[in-house]
Amino acid sequence: MSSAPAPVDGYDWFYHLDDGEARLVYGLAESDDLRLGLDCRAGSGRLMLSAIGGPEAKPEILVEAGGETERFPALSEPSELHDGVLLTAAAAAAAPVFQRFRRLGWMALWQDGEREAYAPHPESRPNIERFFAFCG
Numbered sequence: 001m002s003s004a005p006a007p008v009d010g011y012d013w014f015y016h017l018d019d020g021e022a023r024l025v026y027g028l029a030e031s032d033d034l035r036l037g038l039d040c041r042a043g044s045g046r047l048m049l050s051a052i053g054g055p056e057a058k059p060e061i062l063v064e065a066g067g068e069t070e071r072f073p074a075l076s077e078p079s080e081l082h083d084g085v086l087l088t089a090a091a092a093a094a095a096p097v098f099q100r101f102r103r104l105g106w107m108a109l110w111q112d113g114e115r116e117a118y119a120p121h122p123e124s125r126p127n128i129e130r131f132f133a134f135c136g
Helices: 096-104 126-135
Strands: 011-018 021-028 034-041 046-053 060-065 068-073 075-078 085-092 107-111 114-118
Touching: 011 126, 021 126, 034 107, 034 114, 034 126, 046 060, 046 107, 060 085, 060 096, 068 085, 068 096, 096 126
Parallel strands: none
Antiparallel strands: 011 021, 021 034, 034 046, 046 085, 060 068, 060 107, 075 085, 107 114
8 A cells, every 4th residue: 555645835635615516626725726626516426527637648537545546537628727638537436546535635646657646734634524525
């Protein structure tokens, strides 16, 4: 099993709740620098993943949590904010990789053979559980 990565200054998991929908995103506070996003409707058990890929990114989102990996086929469209593509994919909240993320508190995104791990700061760690409890 992989050891837990350390939080990165300025980057964190942010939780937003709005009118029956929740969003958990990893990125830079108050910016367009989004690395990985998870969205869901209350009690749906379904997630919509979003990530930014490079111009040549495969149409998939590959995530890992504690050695558990899952590859989700994604729609790819040109990004209006970055030099690359916006990837979106549907997934079940109960997928093993998300349940491992829920327990461990961190997740990694694989793109072009590179792994980038996203760990919360201690004060935002409870947001991960809040998100999954809301999604059902």
